[in-house]
Every structure is written in C-alpha cells, then in structure tokens.
Amino acid sequence: MTHVTVTTNSSHEVIAGLCKPRPYTPSPWGDFFLNHNPCTQSQYLAMKDMASIKKERVRKIILDAGSSSDLAMKIELVDTLERTGVAYHYGQEIEELLHGMHSEENVFGDNLCVTAMRFYLLRKHGYNISPDVFLKFKDDQGNFASNDVNSLLALYNAPYLRIHGEEMLDDDVTFTKTQLQSMVEHLEPRLAEEVLCTLETPHFRRVERVETRRYIAVYEKKATRDEDILEFAKFDFNILQTLYCEELKALTIWWKDLKSQANPQFARDRIVEVHFWILGVLYEPQYSYPRIMLTKLVLFMSLLDDLYDNYSTTEESNIFTAAMQRWDAHVVEQLPAYLKAIHQHT
Known part of the structure; x- marks a missing residue:
C-alpha cells in the first residue's frame, strides 16, 4: 500500500506534492496609509x-x-x-x-x-x-x-x-x-x-x-x-486625493483585521492597486462607498483565486466550494481552521 506523507503547517494539512504555495512579494505600501495624512x-x-x-x-x-x-x-x-x-x-x-x-x-x-x-x-x-x-x-x-x-x-x-x-x-x-x-x-x-x-x-x-x-x-x-x-x-484634485487616502486607510484597517483572523498569508496583498483600478471607473466623491465595497469585492476574488490556485488541496477546495454553495453549517465543520475563518468573512 502506498502512503502519502502529511505534514502540518499553520493548522493547514499540506499533502506533499499536491500543495506548493508560492510566496508573493509583500505590498510595497505596507501600513503607509494608516498614518498618512496629505494635509491637516x-x-x-x-x-x-x-x-x-x-x-x-x-x-x-x-x-x-x-x-x-x-x-x-x-x-x-x-x-x-x-x-x-x-x-x-x-x-x-x-x-x-x-x-x-x-x-x-x-x-x-x-x-x-x-x-x-x-x-x-x-x-x-x-x-x-x-x-x-x-x-x-x-x-x-x-x-x-x-x-x-x-x-x-x-x-x-x-x-x-x-x-x-x-x-x-x-x-x-x-x-x-x-x-x-x-x-x-x-x-x-x-x-x-x-x-x-x-x-x-x-x-x-x-x-x-x-x-x-x-x-x-x-x-x-x-x-x-x-x-x-x-x-x-x-x-479639487487635492481634495479628492485626501478622500482617496481616507478610503485606503479604512481598507487597510479592514484588510489587517481580516488577516488577523483568517491569516491568508498565501494571498496577494494588493489593496492600493485594486483601489486604483476601481478609481479608474468611479472617481467622483459621491462614489466613495461603492469604491470601497468594489475594492473589497475584488480583494476577496483575488484571495479566493490564490486559495484555489496556490494553497488549498483538491479535497479542501471541494469542501470549501460545497460550503459556499450550500451555506451548510455541517459542511463548514469539515473545513480546516484557516478555511473556516475565510468562510466566516465571505
């Protein structure tokens, strides 16, 4: 009988040869917008x-x-x-x-x-x-x-x-x-x-x-x-830039909170880039809330993309997909801890 080696890594069971997470380059922005104020x-x-x-x-x-x-x-x-x-x-x-x-x-x-x-x-x-x-x-x-x-x-x-x-x-x-x-x-x-x-x-x-x-x-x-x-x-340009910085501050706080609970170390951290992408479509000040929500949506999509492509095993992916589709608490209980945390935030 052939045995498959199983190792534990941050509460995530990694099946050798099936799960090969690739490290992404950290965001060059880091926590810059938490304390950045363009003006008083x-x-x-x-x-x-x-x-x-x-x-x-x-x-x-x-x-x-x-x-x-x-x-x-x-x-x-x-x-x-x-x-x-x-x-x-x-x-x-x-x-x-x-x-x-x-x-x-x-x-x-x-x-x-x-x-x-x-x-x-x-x-x-x-x-x-x-x-x-x-x-x-x-x-x-x-x-x-x-x-x-x-x-x-x-x-x-x-x-x-x-x-x-x-x-x-x-x-x-x-x-x-x-x-x-x-x-x-x-x-x-x-x-x-x-x-x-x-x-x-x-x-x-x-x-x-x-x-x-x-x-x-x-x-x-x-x-x-x-x-x-x-x-x-x-x-007007400077006023809008101030607003965008406030939005990025709120998004950074939200993302840090998500990372502290779900710990998605496998996912790309691209808050600023995604916000800029949305800004290309909706830049007017009255669309501040839609900009924030669309940025969160795209970040979640990116997180799930990295999860399926880069981190979770096939078995975990299937269980997670079933949990998302059925919204069934019994299915969620079968998930490893890191996927439970992600599921709770979706």
Whole structure:
C-alpha cells in the first residue's frame, strides 16, 4: 500500500506534492496609509472653502460661454473642464453647451481642429454626429492637407470614438498617426511631448484621474490658461486625493483585521492597486462607498483565486466550494481552521 506523507503547517494539512504555495512579494505600501495624512484638518477645510469660491467663478465662466456665439471657445472650454477633472461639477451646464454645439451645423468653415474636437466631444457624450463632417478637409486622394499639429492631434483622437462600419475613420487614424510620427522630432519639446503621449494613449483610453494630474501641469504652462479654472482644478484634485487616502486607510484597517483572523498569508496583498483600478471607473466623491465595497469585492476574488490556485488541496477546495454553495453549517465543520475563518468573512 502506498502512503502519502502529511505534514502540518499553520493548522493547514499540506499533502506533499499536491500543495506548493508560492510566496508573493509583500505590498510595497505596507501600513503607509494608516498614518498618512496629505494635509491637516485646517488645511483641508481651507481648501474646501477656496474650492467653493473658485467653483462658482468657473460656473460663471461656463454660463457666460453659453450666451456667447463663439462656438470654438465653447468647445475648448468643455475640453479644458474635462481634462482638468472638474467637469463633474457642471453636468447640466456642460450638457447645455453640448446641445448647442450639436444643433449647429456647418459653422466652423475650414477649421479642422475645431471640427475634430466637436466630433470627439459630441460622440463622447452620446450625440449622433456623422463622420462626413471631415470630407470637406480631404483631397482627391482621401488624405488631409493640414500640417497643423493641433489639428492633427484632434483628428487623431476623434476616430477612436468610431462605431462599426465607419471604415473612413479607420483610415484617418492611420494617416494622422503617420503624419504625427514624422513631425514629432521637429516640434518644440512641450508640443512633442503632447504628441508622443497622444500616440501612446489616445484621450478616450486614458484613466481620467491620471490624465487630470498630467494635464493640470500642461494647462498651467499655457499662455491662454484661465487662472480660476487652474486653481479650482488644483484644489479639487487635492481634495479628492485626501478622500482617496481616507478610503485606503479604512481598507487597510479592514484588510489587517481580516488577516488577523483568517491569516491568508498565501494571498496577494494588493489593496492600493485594486483601489486604483476601481478609481479608474468611479472617481467622483459621491462614489466613495461603492469604491470601497468594489475594492473589497475584488480583494476577496483575488484571495479566493490564490486559495484555489496556490494553497488549498483538491479535497479542501471541494469542501470549501460545497460550503459556499450550500451555506451548510455541517459542511463548514469539515473545513480546516484557516478555511473556516475565510468562510466566516465571505
């Protein structure tokens, strides 16, 4: 009769040859967020007060733009608000501006940059706009005659909001990419950096909060910047960063409590990475609770993935699966101690 050697390891019976746990690299963040405070309470309250003032000043800018006939200025304003990360404060006002842009046809003449930005913003917000708006800018070979970098950048971003069957926009991406690549080494450093960044990741595919941090620095160097928008963007960014740090503190406390009871040493510790992942989908302050709950959910999914793939034996996995599916106390009693603790927290 063949015998199987059984050893005990942290209340977990490891069957030799069947269970080979792999150690994961510890989180580089550790307990950093338990004691990290981006600012003092008085600084935070002062930022909130200043942000409130700037917010209303920016609102006035938007309302004034709404009564203006300068549609190019409206498009640039909406684009700036979105890229500086403060557009979520002005949902209704921006929607009214976009509605006005959509109702205007053939108002841009031969301005390719404005036409492309209008197409991008309207498509991004769900408006129906035809790609035929670009036809008048093409020559007999179907290429764009423009050598203006800003126009080509806008034109490169716009087709990424194409829908099925718009092959013309596929060709536009190829053409503008080739043009921009050939021009980049001849541009001034600031513009060359923007071109390279766009070629690497078009606007529509960027993580909004990462783009906000990057673009605030870009916008600050623009001669045409509006100081109220710039300052409000900075205040708002720092206020949200403070909120995110508070969320990570709460998540760290929860994870440490889970580890103290379930001791999941076999699982990856990636709280910050998962929170950042969720942040890419829900970054607004009103979604703080959903962010925390989704982060916990993904962490549990990761824990279970590591449990099945990396630690538990086949027999233990089957019992644990049955316990989860049936929610039967008798099945739970058959689990080893470490799996009982995990089951209690699911």
